[in-house]
Amino acid sequence: MKKYSAISAASILLVLAIWAYLTYSNTIDKLFLPTPGDTLQALVDEIREGIFFEDLAVSFYRILMGFLISTIFAVPIGMMMATSRTWQAIWEPLIGLIRYMPAVAFIPLSILWFGTSDLQKFFILFLGVFFQEVIMIADNCKTVNKSLVEVGKTLGLSKGEVMKSIVFRAALPGMVDTFRTTWGWAWTYLVVAELVAASEGLGFRIMQAQRYLATERIVLGIVVIGLLGLITDLLFAGLYKKLFPWKALEKAKG
Template sequence: METTTGRSEPLPVVSPAPRRRRWRLFALREDIPGRIYFALGASFILLILLIWTVVTHAELIDPLFLPSPAAIIAEGIAQAQSGMLWADAGASIYRIVVGWLIATLFAVPIGILMGNFKFFEAVFEPFIDLVRYMPVVALIPLTILWAGTDDSQKFLILFIGTFFQEVLLVMDNVKSVPKDLIKVGYTLGMGRFEVLRDIVLPASLPGLWDTFRITLGWTWTYLVVAELVAARSGLGRRIMEAQRYLATERIIFGILFIGLLGLLTDYFFKVVGARLFRWIKER
């Protein structure tokens, strides 16, 4: 009579089939190779340029309304060779940087106070919410009365267009810091100022950096408005001047060049932020 021991034979170990190296382009929140990333963006821009070229070459649209890409490039080369482009770009970049810095210097401390103390949030937020919905263009006459027609008026326009949005973003960046971290600081015997300096501010730096990138882009969008009145030089002033003479190629080139400068500043913040806050990708 046979007896069974009750022991089962071990199953054979099957080695997994070698996985093919695939680029998961549509995976949620997964990185894709850098070359593919930039190629996709460049391809989309080239597609738009191709359509633009075909439409203008076939004369489907009057050149007065939409000049060809070749005409836009020729206008840019002419401005660069005459030196007008660099003079206008220098004046506009100066106004953008100063206006944005003034707005940021006020937005950061006020936003930090609003994000950490309900008292300051109750004081400032109703007024900020009121002003940020006001059209900046409608405030031009008042800014002329208050600041004259020199660069101070341009700085004021850029400040109004940027500050009231930026301060709320800074407040939200600070509020995103987990309360558990703040409680740990109190447990370790830190005071309120130490918690703000050593916990809240470092934890919110990645978000603040991204806020700086976004709001600088907003400042660029207000450039034409800022240079609308009594500006002797600047990209926005050149666009408004071209409008009087229906110089469409100069208008479009000015718009595209402002967009290019804004894109370069945006990528600057992205590259520097990726180096400063490498650990944020692990979240």
């Protein structure tokens, strides 16, 4: 494990070294790519201005709420799609149609429907996550051994009990992997959600910096979003190992 951790750290340091070389040697003009020092100074400036942690908290709140709303609906619908042909017939064409529509195209309508409130941001994040998440959860549930379901029915369990006690539990490791993936997608839709009609947040700060060609603040926002996504991704990975150690061991061996 130490060997692979060292390789991961070395890859990050290599990217930083290339970035530093290209910018400090003036190979790339600072207008197009700021130096690591300028980016760090932008972080210090935003902290002094009192906007950095405020933007961080607002964006994280929006991501969390958009993701939770999506997941609350995606889990039961995905499970029903995997176990009921009727539900599959109802939802599959709708999801297949809407999931190919770009979330950014709904921004004008979302402002008309929800105004400039956080609900509008939740809606865009929901669109970006929900439809893919439903399909992935349905696939997770389809991998459940059918013999387990048959045993449950033989024992007299109702359909709801089979779903709760057998399908959900058996598919849960795959679902956690799905949550990890879709949480990452939610971060990628953050800038889209905060593109217009926002007055705070990491995405808003990036768009504001663009107007003034403050590339150091643009890069800072991008790096911070990436770091937050990486941290939460590692937390999901740790949660997976904690909850399903046998599955984690299988993955390690594979």
